[in-house]
Amino acid sequence: MKRVLAIFLFLPFLLQAQTEVSVLGKEILPFEMHSVNKGNLNFNSFPNAKGFAVIFFCNHCPMAKLYDKRMQELDQKFAVQGVHVLAINPMDSLVYEEENWKEMVKRASRNKFVVPYVQDGSQEIAKQFQAQHTPQAYVVWKEEGRWFVRYEGSFDDNGEHPDSATPFLANAISDLLEGKPVTAPQTESFGCRIFYRKK
Amino acid sequence: MKSRILLFSLFLLSLKSFGQYNEIWIPGLEDASTYNLNVYDTLKQLRPTGNQTVTIGVNGDFWGPTLVLHKGQDVHMNVTNHLNDSTTVHWHGMHLPAVMDGGPHQVIPPGATWQPYWNVSNRAGTYWYHPHLHTMTTEQLMKGMGGFIIVQDDEEAAMNLPRTYGADDFPIALSSRKYTAANQIVIANAAYGDYMLVNGTSSPQLTLPKQLVRLRILNVENERGYNLGFSDNRNFYIIANDGGMLNAPVQVNRVKLMVGERIEILVDLSGDAVGSSLDLTAYNSGFALGFPGGEPNTSGVFGSLLNNSDFVALHLVVANPTANPVVGIPSSLSNEVYWTANDATVSRSIAVTGGQGPVPFTFDNTGFNMTTINKTVNLDAIEKWTVTNNQIFGHAFHIHDVEFKIVARNGSAANVGAHEQGWKDVFYLPVNESVTFVAKFNDYADAEHPFMYHCHFGLHEDAGMMGQFVVVNNVGTEEINESEISLYPNPTQELLHISNANLNGRIYYVTVLNEMGRTVMMLPSPDLSRGIDVSHLSAGIYLVQLTDKASKKIIVKKFIKE
Ligand SMILES: [Cu+2]
Numbered sequence: 038m039k040r041v042l043a044i045f046l047f048l049p050f051l052l053q054a055q056t057e058v059s060v061l062g063k064e065i066l067p068f069e070m071h072s073v074n075k076g077n078l079n080f081n082s083f084p085n086a087k088g089f090a091v092i093f094f095c096n097h098c099p100m101a102k103l104y105d106k107r108m109q110e111l112d113q114k115f116a117v118q119g120v121h122v123l124a125i126n127p128m129d130s131l132v133y134e135e136e137n138w139k140e141m142v143k144r145a146s147r148n149k150f151v152v153p154y155v156q157d158g159s160q161e162i163a164k165q166f167q168a169q170h171t172p173q174a175y176v177v178w179k180e181e182g183r184w185f186v187r188y189e190g191s192f193d194d195n196g197e198h199p200d201s202a203t204p205f206l207a208n209a210i211s212d213l214l215e216g217k218p219v220t221a222p223q224t225e226s227f228g229c230r231i232f233y234r235k236k
Numbered sequence: 237m238k239s240r241i242l243l244f245s246l247f248l249l250s251l252k253s254f255g256q257y258n259e260i261w262i263p264g265l266e267d268a269s270t271y272n273l274n275v276y277d278t279l280k281q282l283r284p285t286g287n288q289t290v291t292i293g294v295n296g297d298f299w300g301p302t303l304v305l306h307k308g309q310d311v312h313m314n315v316t317n318h319l320n321d322s323t324t325v326h327w328h329g330m331h332l333p334a335v336m337d338g339g340p341h342q343v344i345p346p347g348a349t350w351q352p353y354w355n356v357s358n359r360a361g362t363y364w365y366h367p368h369l370h371t372m373t374t375e376q377l378m379k380g381m382g383g384f385i386i387v388q389d390d391e392e393a394a395m396n397l398p399r400t401y402g403a404d405d406f407p408i409a410l411s412s413r414k415y416t417a418a419n420q421i422v423i424a425n426a427a428y429g430d431y432m433l434v435n436g437t438s439s440p441q442l443t444l445p446k447q448l449v450r451l452r453i454l455n456v457e458n459e460r461g462y463n464l465g466f467s468d469n470r471n472f473y474i475i476a477n478d479g480g481m482l483n484a485p486v487q488v489n490r491v492k493l494m495v496g497e498r499i500e501i502l503v504d505l506s507g508d509a510v511g512s513s514l515d516l517t518a519y520n521s522g523f524a525l526g527f528p529g530g531e532p533n534t535s536g537v538f539g540s541l542l543n544n545s546d547f548v549a550l551h552l553v554v555a556n557p558t559a560n561p562v563v564g565i566p567s568s569l570s571n572e573v574y575w576t577a578n579d580a581t582v583s584r585s586i587a588v589t590g591g592q593g594p595v596p597f598t599f600d601n602t603g604f605n606m607t608t609i610n611k612t613v614n615l616d617a618i619e620k621w622t623v624t625n626n627q628i629f630g631h632a633f634h635i636h637d638v639e640f641k642i643v644a645r646n647g648s649a650a651n652v653g654a655h656e657q658g659w660k661d662v663f664y665l666p667v668n669e670s671v672t673f674v675a676k677f678n679d680y681a682d683a684e685h686p687f688m689y690h691c692h693f694g695l696h697e698d699a700g701m702m703g704q705f706v707v708v709n710n711v712g713t714e715e716i717n718e719s720e721i722s723l724y725p726n727p728t729q730e731l732l733h734i735s736n737a738n739l740n741g742r743i744y745y746v747t748v749l750n751e752m753g754r755t756v757m758m759l760p761s762p763d764l765s766r767g768i769d770v771s772h773l774s775a776g777i778y779l780v781q782l783t784d785k786a787s788k789k790i791i792v793k794k795f796i797k798e
Pocket of ligand 1: 597631692
């Protein structure tokens, strides 16, 4: 118990922020996902998948809270066309009580998540994308059996007013589905910072 | 004629609805002996169109309530950190024990409540609270974390001055921000903002009554200084500085206000027409390099659309007077007797160093280190500190614990500005100047917990332009025997008492942790006679860590919350 205490006490000092980086064009290695509402998943769980909209997300962030509904609508629009939305929570649930599994279950059920709400406990998924914020959106696209980042940035550009927002993420998916290069492959992400554990 | 008036009022109306200015938010005034400050990640519509900005609010969505403190009374703070990062809250200008000061060592982890308290001994004046987490101060402050403190005392209450908050007495936090394309505040590598933000309001305007008004102005910028004046060059009167009321009002038509500094001014609007307007203007053009915000650049780390220009800091509109306006500028205010250079028994010198190329500014070539105590001061010592700046840029020097008297600039008392008489806790240190101040380090000794001295420019402080000092005396306390400690009642629902024995003053710190090891309560030198209020904790097993003041050993006990 004493050792555990010592570790927890100093956690805030172990956390550090990533510096801004782009992973556009980077190959993403398939990863295993533990979701609170759809069981254990990986890319093969979606046989028709052409691509995924990977959204780093969390319980706490007030900006993320504005996107619950939009995520579900995006999935409902594009899943039939082979693009699935994944909501991935990379927040350190040891530091932030609000981000624990139980609270994720509540969030997914309260807001009727149709998309898998995945706990990235080791932050390994977020590290592959070098994600900075929640919410932050990426599109990974299947090309010759491998997966590449073809969009990175925000879901859209207005948290509180979806009607007046430019739907960056949806536009990128539409471009890719039409076989076109993404018109705006990189936008600014904003929200709450993701702090990575040093060890 | 009538239709012309109608047309004119329609024109005024349209100006109002499509006008370029927004009436500034006046933070709510709270007057209590216990304050609950909840620090939140939040959002605010800071830009006129488009996305909301990610902000930090204290009990709200940007900045926090104005706290009234009464000289001579105790105040208790419950600061709860709801951020997804650690933070600290520093009570800027307050004279209090180091362990209550909220500097970089009093880290409040996410989810924890920090409960400092002290007896208010500061004079009536305008103070403030803000984050002080090392390397994160700029980000948290720029996002909006902070608030005003107004100290009241009998001396000031007897003065014939405007003091009806929000009616003839207004808090004004001057700042500016730079925004990204997605309307987010630029924090890294941005010394200056492009757009004014006053009390969290963009394109700020303040409506003032046609009478003598009191403005409490705080510079809460990252680096920019303000050379303030009114757009018609009228005179105004400085009645208070950082540490409270001056002995007499100082008439000026310009005053420089650097980051962290406060002034209270009186300005007479009784001769202005209702409906007329004027500006509180920053006359920031034409300074030599070294004045913060005087750079010619409009972009880049040190660039800004406001740099090296005269710009509107706050648009002012004159409205009807209040019922019983205060009339007349007092000829005298206070009767303070200040330290002189001759009172000091210890002299210290600090040199500004670094700042060349990528090398950050430092003091005495030593960057801030959490574990290095740079100065040791004896309790009750009266000391004279001289800070010299022979580097390329100006700074705003701030010291915790004390209010000081500036006794010389470049070695001469005659160089000290009329506007910087009175007690101070921040001063402008221009290029090629030295500033000498005298302070008495009384009341609070603590060999473990240091106070800070630092440049108040966010980026300079975060990069290490900070040092720490401890105030020491030789009065020891008796080591606690673990058998003296028992927690009762246990289990408990409301209050937790530490011991039957009187351990007051012998327990340096109490930390309560939940089963997961998360810190939930932090109580610096708690007043054990009150017991510890644990009524808000959820049911479960908790650990209490008690730090013995004498040995600094930690004693761990367990209790059950029902
Ligand atoms: Cu500085």
